[in-house]
Amino acid sequence: MADPARRPDNRYGSRPTMKDVATRAGVGLKTVSRVVNGEPGVTPDTERRVQAAIDALGFRRNDSARVLRKGRTASIGLVLEDLADPFYGPLSRAVEEVARAHGALLINGSSAEDPDREQELALALCARRVDGLVIIPAGDDHRYLEPEIKAGVATVFVDRPAGKIDADAVVSDSFGGARDGVAHLIAHGHRRIGFIGDRPNIHTAAERLRGYRAAMADAGIPVQDAWMSLGATDPERVRRAAAEMLSGPEPVTAFFAGNNRVTVTVVRVLSERPRPVALVGFDDFELADLLQPGVTVVAQDAAQLGRTAAQRLFQQLDGVLAAPERTVLPTRLITRGSGELPPAD
Amino acid sequence: MADPARRPDNRYGSRPTMKDVATRAGVGLKTVSRVVNGEPGVTPDTERRVQAAIDALGFRRNDSARVLRKGRTASIGLVLEDLADPFYGPLSRAVEEVARAHGALLINGSSAEDPDREQELALALCARRVDGLVIIPAGDDHRYLEPEIKAGVATVFVDRPAGKIDADAVVSDSFGGARDGVAHLIAHGHRRIGFIGDRPNIHTAAERLRGYRAAMADAGIPVQDAWMSLGATDPERVRRAAAEMLSGPEPVTAFFAGNNRVTVTVVRVLSERPRPVALVGFDDFELADLLQPGVTVVAQDAAQLGRTAAQRLFQQLDGVLAAPERTVLPTRLITRGSGELPPAD
DNA sequence: CTGAAAGCGCTTACAG
DNA sequence: CTGAAAGCGCTTACAG
Numbered sequence A, B: 001m002a003d004p005a006r007r008p009d010n011r012y013g014s015r016p017t018m019k020d021v022a023t024r025a026g027v028g029l030k031t032v033s034r035v036v037n038g039e040p041g042v043t044p045d046t047e048r049r050v051q052a053a054i055d056a057l058g059f060r061r062n063d064s065a066r067v068l069r070k071g072r073t074a075s076i077g078l079v080l081e082d083l084a085d086p087f088y089g090p091l092s093r094a095v096e097e098v099a100r101a102h103g104a105l106l107i108n109g110s111s112a113e114d115p116d117r118e119q120e121l122a123l124a125l126c127a128r129r130v131d132g133l134v135i136i137p138a139g140d141d142h143r144y145l146e147p148e149i150k151a152g153v154a155t156v157f158v159d160r161p162a163g164k165i166d167a168d169a170v171v172s173d174s175f176g177g178a179r180d181g182v183a184h185l186i187a188h189g190h191r192r193i194g195f196i197g198d199r200p201n202i203h204t205a206a207e208r209l210r211g212y213r214a215a216m217a218d219a220g221i222p223v224q225d226a227w228m229s230l231g232a233t234d235p236e237r238v239r240r241a242a243a244e245m246l247s248g249p250e251p252v253t254a255f256f257a258g259n260n261r262v263t264v265t266v267v268r269v270l271s272e273r274p275r276p277v278a279l280v281g282f283d284d285f286e287l288a289d290l291l292q293p294g295v296t297v298v299a300q301d302a303a304q305l306g307r308t309a310a311q312r313l314f315q316q317l318d319g320v321l322a323a324p325e326r327t328v329l330p331t332r333l334i335t336r337g338s339g340e341l342p343p344a345d
Numbered sequence C, D: 001c002t003g004a005a006a007g008c009g010c011t012t013a014c015a016g
Helices: A018-025 A029-036 A044-057 A063-070 A088-101 A115-127 A143-150 A174-187 A203-218 A235-246 A260-271 A302-317 B018-025 B029-036 B044-057 B063-070 B088-101 B115-127 B143-150 B174-187 B203-218 B235-246 B260-271 B302-317
Strands: A075-080 A105-110 A132-135 A154-158 A168-172 A193-197 A228-230 A254-257 A278-282 A296-299 A326-329 A332-334 B075-080 B105-110 B132-135 B154-158 B168-172 B193-197 B228-230 B254-257 B278-282 B296-299 B326-329 B332-334
Touching: A018 A029, A018 A044, A029 A044, A063 B063, A075 A088, A075 A115, A088 A105, A088 A302, A088 B088, A088 B105, A105 A115, A105 B088, A115 A132, A115 A143, A132 A302, A143 A154, A154 A302, A168 A174, A168 A203, A168 A302, A174 A193, A174 A203, A174 A254, A174 A278, A174 A296, A174 A332, A193 A203, A193 A235, A193 A260, A203 A228, A228 A235, A235 A260, A254 A260, A260 A278, A302 A326, B018 B029, B018 B044, B029 B044, B075 B088, B075 B115, B088 B105, B088 B302, B105 B115, B115 B132, B115 B143, B132 B302, B143 B154, B154 B302, B168 B174, B168 B203, B168 B302, B174 B193, B174 B203, B174 B254, B174 B278, B174 B296, B174 B332, B193 B203, B193 B235, B193 B260, B203 B228, B228 B235, B235 B260, B254 B260, B260 B278, B302 B326
Parallel strands: A075 A105, A075 A132, A132 A154, A154 A168, A168 A326, A193 A228, A193 A254, A254 A278, A278 A296, B075 B105, B075 B132, B132 B154, B154 B168, B168 B326, B193 B228, B193 B254, B254 B278, B278 B296
Antiparallel strands: A105 B105, A296 A332, B296 B332
C-alpha cells in the first residue's frame, strides 16, 4: 500500500516517476535521468540496476514535464479546413512525414472554414507551446498571431497567404493555373465559358477568378456577369449556379470549376444532361480519368505544398531564414477529354 | 528537433509568465491565476488591473505547465494507417469533433501499416501523456500497451480489434458485409467469383475472406484456390491477381474486392477489357455512382466508426465503462450496376 | 478577497 | 562517476 506505482484504481497519479525509480534502484534522481536519456557517465553496473527498476515499475518518462523544462515541445500544429476533404489528406501526410523526420509530433484540427474557429484552434496550439504552426487560413486577418510569432512560434501559411501580417506562405499558382485552363477551353473554340468558384473572400478563389478574366481578356472575349458565380461550394449552390448558366438563349458551352468540390458537382450536373458541355477543373481527383469523358484538370501537388511548408517551418526553427517569403508552386494541365470537347452549338 | 543548444536566444524564454503579470499588476501569483481561469473571488478593480497587465505583456497561459500540475492533458492521440487514405479522412474528422466537444486536442500520426511504427507512435503519445488513444492497428500484438492501459490511458481500437490484449474495439461487420456482397453476385447468376483482398494478417481482410467463403458455401459452390488472392493492395499486385483470374479456360465472371484501394484498381483493369465482368467492392468511394457502370459496394460508415470510438474513449475517461467490449457496426449494400451484371458466358 | 508555500516530473548547473 | 538543489510555469491546499 505504500508503493504508489501499483494502485490500479487511481487512474492518474498512479504512474511511477523518476523519483520512484531512483528509490527502488538505490541511486540519485540524476542518475536515473542519465540512464533514461542515454547520457554517458554511468557505470554498466549502475545502469543495469536502474534499468531493472525501470522495467519492474513500468516507468515511462513524462515528456510533458521534460518539455516544460527544456523549452521546445517537439510538436507542431496544423490547422486546416477539413480533415475529411480529400485535398488535405496528402497535404497532412506530407507535413507529418517532415515533422517525423525532425522528431516532432503533429497536432491538427479543422477550422471548418470558420475564421473564429481557426483562431481558437491556432491559439490553443500556441498555449500548448507547439514549436510551430502550419495554417491553411479560413480567415483573412491574422494579426491575432503577431504576439505568438514575436514570442518565437514558427509559422507558415499554406494554400492561401496570411492576411494583414507578413508571414511565410506556400501556395499554388492559382492565377496562372486558372488562366491556362481557361485558355485551353478557348483554344478548343469556346467563348461562353462559365466560372464557378469558392467564396470571393478566399484568396485562391479570387486569384482563380482573376486568371479566368485574364484568359478571356487575352482572347478579346467580353465577360458577362452571368457567367461568374462565387460562393459556398455545397452541392445545392453549385447545382443552381450551373443550371442557371446552362439555361437561357445563350447558355455557356464550357465550365471552369474553381476547386475539386465544385468540379465533382458540375460533373454530376453534366452527367444528367444530354448535350455535352466542356469542363476543366482546378485540382485533380481520384478516378478523374475513369469518368466518361475523363475530366481535364489543372492539377496542384497537395503533398508538395505540405512538404514545402513544413520544411520552411523547420528552417525557421533552425534560425536559417531571413524575411518571410511567398513560395509559389506551379500547376499542371492534365488533358483527359472533358476539356477538349468542342462547343455544342 | 534542432539541437536545443544552438537555438537562437531563448525563443520561449521571452514569453511572459503569470509571475511577470503578477509583478506588473502588483498582485500575487494566485490572483493572476484566478483571473486567467475565470475563478470567482476577485474584485472588479483587481481584475481590471490584472487584465491590463495581461494585455500589455501579451501573456498567454502555458498549458504545458498547467497540464503537468493537473494530471489530464486534454489531448488524445489517433494512430491510423495513412492520413492520405480517403477512408481515414472522415474517420479522423469524426474523432476530432468528439474530442473538440470534450475540449480536447487531437494528436495524430500514420503507422504506414508498419507495426513497429505503430508502437513507436503510440508510446510516444503515451509519453506525452495523452488522456486516451484511438488506434487503427497495423500490428497484431498490442501487449506493449498493457502498462499504459493499467496506468490509466484510455484506449479504443477502431476498424480492427486489438491483438493479444483485451480492449475496446469498434469495427464494421466485415464478415456479414462480405457475405452479403458475394451472395448478391451469386443471386445474379455468378458461380466463378474472384476475391482480391488485403494481406491475410489484417483482421478485416481475413474476416471478409471468411464472409466470401460462407456465401459460397451457403450456395453450395466449391471454391477454387485460384479464385482467392490476398496480399498488398498496391496496384501492381492487384492488377496481376485480377489478370490471372480473368485468364485461362474458366475465368471468373465477377469480382469481390476487399477494400476501396482494391476496388479502384479492379475498376481500372475492367475498364481496359471488352467483356463485362461484375464487381462488388467493400467500402464506398466518391464518384462510384458516376462510373459506367456505377460500382456496387458494401458501404461502411467511416465517420460513424470514428465517432463511436471517440465516444467510448471519453466514456472510459469518465469511468462509466465496465469491461472492454467489441462494437460491430452494420454495413449496407448499395447497388449501382456493376454488381448486377450477369455472367458473361 | 488575497497570497505565500509546496509540488507536478522532469532538466540544468554545479559540487563532490 | 554520482547526486543535492534549484527551477521550468503553472495549480493545489491552506492561511490570513
